[in-house]
Amino acid sequence: MAAHAPHAVAGPRLPALLLTPAATPPSLRRARCPRGYLVNQRRRMRHLLPAAAAAKPGAIGSAAEAAEAPAEGLARSLQGVEVFDLSGKAVPVVELWRDRKAVVAFARHFGCVLCRKRADLLAAKQDAMEAAGVSLVLIGPGTVEQAKAFSDQTKFKGEVYADPDYSSYRALEFANGLFSTFTPSAGLKIIQLYREGYRQDWELSFEKNTRTKGGWYQGGLLVAGPGINNISYIHKDKEAGDDPEMEDVLKACCS
Template identity: 30%
Template sequence: MADPSEETPPVTRQISRQSLWQNTGDEPVELRSASSRLVVDAAGKRIPFGALYEQQKTIVVFVRHFLCYACKEYVEDLGKIPKEFLQDANVRLVVVGQSSHHHIKPFCNLTGYPYEMFVDPEREIYRILGMKRGEASSTSVQSPHVKSSLLSGSIKSMWRAMASPAFDFQGDPAQQGGTLILGPGDEIHFMHLDKNRLAHAPINAVLQLAGVQTVDFTNRSHIIDV
């Protein structure tokens, strides 16, 4: 891995702290409501969303549908975060999608993502936390994690849809995602809502905010020991 002092500083212009929640005491009512909603793991087990960050600081990344090429490439880079970086900082990493839980394992296999993944099939948590439907202009947005063009990425997504056992988008194509750093308990450290498919929070900026060592994503051959 390259010397961190020689790495290009992470892109941070897409990051903003957003005062979108109504505060009642220390915990926004939206997060309190979302915490009791259930997410589903790959085995179909349901747990409260709040259990993901109750005991530990947790980076929670909500993605669009699992056939979204931009989400696939973003999650591929999330999968390159070395496990020891998270362990040293005592930070948990979780991805939440909005499809059936049956799509979790194939998506993890496709992306090489080795960490926890859940789904919110009814998009209740997405709605409660204010994540957008529809797509704002992406002309000025350049994600450091998306390598495919709109045309090539869209073709890849369509091919994956056609090749899947059931022709579906594995979630609502209009639903946008977001990134939060939560916990332990009701601590809220950061919130970013995606405006479009390319408006993900840059991963190294999120890692810095969570107190996790950053990653050299230019080293595409880096192997993670999991």
């Protein structure tokens, strides 16, 4: 299946793209030049949300981490965590791979420009996954309505679930904090994505659920199943836009 054409949404320019409104300082909102993001982030770092700056940056995941961390421990941390499908039905997250093998991607939030690129990267490999009997799943921190909008806009053909309380993100100890969000490489990647035609969806980004949560959690990806303890690969984004290597993902799920 080929990656879909990026969905363009009108909105503010690049400097604030990593932020939700509650976390965006006025000086960054007003900046117009993409290069200003890279300059302003360092100048403003010490002034932004001291609590967020003190947040634990989180573990950096890799293929090796799944081998080092007991799968039972990862699955145990997810016990009791529920996500919601597009009909609003609650689904225990471990049920997503109990009876099948699945690639489960975790987005930063449903309006994130970086996450739309990742959805395309995964969609481009979905035919190979399906040929190997592997399901493609995406979980985003937000409401069911946000998840529906993401699904409609991106034409992502995998399953989409909402995690309005960030429960799975906390359970998996994904990176969280100011210094995993504002990085030079993330800013450069956003500029490149805008040149490719991708856009942040600001209507989704300004939804209350996303706005009040702050937007500090990063995402990740795991390959799991069949069996809730069978987690063969996990990638935890060390910073915004830290995509896993698709070759590693395919090797873990389809070899």
